[in-house]
Each structure stands twice: as structure tokens, then as C-alpha cells.
Amino acid sequence: MTGEDPGPLIRLFGVTGGRARPVGESFDLVAIVTTVDVPAEPVGLMPEHLDVLSSCRRPTPVADVAAHLRLPLNITRVLLSELRREGLVTIDRPRPVGKTIDERIYREVLHGIRGL
Amino acid sequence: MEYAASEPGTSPADTPAMAIKILVAGGFGVGKTTMVGTISEIRPLHTEELLSERGVGVDDLSGVESKITTTVALDFGRITIREGLWLYLFGTPGQDRFWFMWDELSVGALGAVVLADTRRLQDCFPAVDYFEQRGLPFVVAVNCFDGARRHDPAKIRRALGLDGVAPIVLCDVRRRESVKEVLTTLVTYSAGGAFQEAHAGV
Numbered sequence: 001m002t003g004e005d006p007g008p009l010i011r012l013f014g015v016t017g018g019r020a021r022p023v024g025e026s027f028d029l030v031a032i033v034t035t036v037d038v039p040a041e042p043v044g045l046m047p048e049h050l051d052v053l054s055s056c057r058r059p060t061p062v063a064d065v066a067a068h069l070r071l072p073l074n075i076t077r078v079l080l081s082e083l084r085r086e087g088l089v090t091i092d093r094p095r096p097v098g099k100t101i102d103e104r105i106y107r108e109v110l111h112g113i114r115g116l
Numbered sequence: 117m118e119y120a121a122s123e124p125g126t127s128p129a130d131t132p133a134m135a136i137k138i139l140v141a142g143g144f145g146v147g148k149t150t151m152v153g154t155i156s157e158i159r160p161l162h163t164e165e166l167l168s169e170r171g172v173g174v175d176d177l178s179g180v181e182s183k184i185t186t187t188v189a190l191d192f193g194r195i196t197i198r199e200g201l202w203l204y205l206f207g208t209p210g211q212d213r214f215w216f217m218w219d220e221l222s223v224g225a226l227g228a229v230v231l232a233d234t235r236r237l238q239d240c241f242p243a244v245d246y247f248e249q250r251g252l253p254f255v256v257a258v259n260c261f262d263g264a265r266r267h268d269p270a271k272i273r274r275a276l277g278l279d280g281v282a283p284i285v286l287c288d289v290r291r292r293e294s295v296k297e298v299l300t301t302l303v304t305y306s307a308g309g310a311f312q313e314a315h316a317g318v
Binding site for chain 2: 030
């Protein structure tokens with residue numbers, strides 16, 4: 001190692017402890033992240049982790065978490081996967097479109113767009 | 117009388133939160149980001165995906181510098197339908213080498229808008245091909261720029277070699293009402309069977 005600035009990308013991976021791939025099952029860009037209520041304040045977390053826990057008390061899609069943290073998606077995913085591993089957040093499992101968007105949802109979406 | 121499902125109180129509180137994706141594709145400079153911005157309730161959010169040369173992540177710090185080569189920006193907008201139901205519009209990266217991101221964006225998506233500029237119609241061919249192959253419902257939205265003459269959708273359909281099913285809509289991506297029409301056309305088209313099965317004649 002030299003004493004030179006390693007550059008922004010290295011610093012980003014520093015946030016994830018060098019990890020570049022999420023741990024565990026993969027999850028979608030708009031999977032819903034929800035903070036799990038735990039009795040005690042978790043220790044050993046980084047500010048980014050705490051930020052996620054705070055903002056995901058209301059269920060929040062992954063893409064919004066990334067935008068909120070101002071971090072690239074795959075870095076955000078690593079952080080989220082770590083929180084999931086520790087049981088601090090839940091992340092929706094991906095579901096096939098036919099099972100999620102039913103007729104009622106289509107109607108709600110149509111009505112919502114027309115009402116904008 | 118329409119859309120009874122939207123009446124207040126009919127949304128069960130125990131319905132899990134859900135975010136629905138719509139992709140906005142098309143050639144460079146065709147107005148994708150403008151379209152997202154016109155309809156989004158938030159200023160389009162911007163995030164980035166780090167790319168490695170091999171398109172895969174790396175497991176540790178060693179070699180990061182040599183493998184990570186670029187970032188790809190992803191702009192998206194949001195429409196809140198109700199608490200716990202959101203519509204996300206993703207402007208897909210235009211360059212071919214980012215198609216792996218389309219693969220991920222397409223999974224579970226409601227459908228796609230292929231934005232076309234009649235002066236460079238060929239720019240949207242790859243997107244049309246992609247969604248046809250994937251079987252993802254899409255509409256072609258022809259952005260009518262200032263001074264662009266009105267085009268005949270039938271001619272555009274022929275030029276694109278569309279199978280006659282995917283709707284074609286003329287639009288102005290800067291106008292909210294126009295973007296709403298594009299999106300309602302897509303949602304109606306995508307819903308297709310679901311509507312007919314439950315309510316014949318809708």
C-alpha cells in the first residue's frame with residue numbers, strides 16, 4: 001500500500017467492510033424493507049446502518065433507501081443484507097408478477113394515475 | 117361509476133406494502149428522464165450501480181481498483197397510489213452494455229414505455245425487440261417534439277414491425293396529461309386479461 005488516496009470506490013467498499021455482494025437471498029430493486037422492532041439498541045452498527053433502520057420504520061422500497069443514503073445500489077444492498085442477517089430488517093421475497101398485481105391493484109393504479 | 121376498488125375504506129389494512137415497476141426505455145436523448153420528471157411526485161431520484169468489467173461483484177478489496185470501471189446512473193420517479201402502494205418509473209440506461217440491468221428491472225414489472233423519436237425511430241428498435249422477447253407488455257409512446265409533424269401511428273407500427281397488439285400513443289413528455297394518457301394506456305393494456313375475466317365489457 002502507498003500513502004496515496006485510494007479513491008472514492010475503495011472508500012465505498014469500506015462502508016461494506018470490503019464486501020461487494022449481498023449476503024443471503026437476493027432481493028429486488030423495489031423489494032420492501034421494514035425495520036424489525038428490537039428491544040435494545042443494536043450495537044456495532046455504522047451510521048449508514050442506523051440511517052436505514054430509522055428510515056425503514058415505515059416500509060420502504062430498496063431503491064428509495066439507496067437514494068436516501070446517496071449510495072450506489074449494490075453498496076446499499078450489501079448494507080441491507082447485513083441488517084437482514086442480523087434480524088434487524090425484513091426484505092420482501094421476490095414474487096412473480098401474476099401473483100402480486102391482481103385486478104384490484106390494476107384498478108387502483110389506473111384510478112391513481114387518472115387522479116394525478 | 118368506475119373502479120369501485122378505489123373507494124375509501126376498501127383497501128384492506130393488512131394488504132402488504134407493494135411497489136410496482138414501470139420501465140421507461142428508448143434511445144439516448146429521447147426524453148426518458150423528462151417523462152419521469154413530468155409525472156413523478158418527487159424530483160426524480162438518482163442512484164448509481166457500480167459496474168465491474170465482468171459485470172459481477174468482487175468479494176474483497178483486492179482487485180477492486182482494476183475491476184470496477186464505471187458507474188451507471190439510474191433515475192427513477194415515484195407515484196404514490198395510496199399508503200403502501202407505489203408506482204416506480206425507472207428510466208433505463210440506454211447503452212447496450214447495461215442490458216443486464218434491464219433484466220433485473222424487468223422482473224415483476226407491470227410493463228414498459230418505449231419512447232420513440234420519429235426522427236430517429238431506429239433508436240428504439242433494441243427496446244422493442246427486448247420487451248417482445250421477454251414478453252413484457254409495452255406501449256410505444258411517440259414523443260412529438262416542437263415542430264415535429266404529427267405522425268400516423270399506422271406508419272410507425274409498420275416501421276417498427278410491431279405485431280399489431282402493442283398500443284402506440286402520440287405524446288408530449290413535458291405535458292402531465294399526456295404522460296398520464298401513456299401510463300393509463302400501458303396499465304390498461306397490461307391488465308388486459310385480468311379486466312376481461314372479471315368484468316366483461318370494461
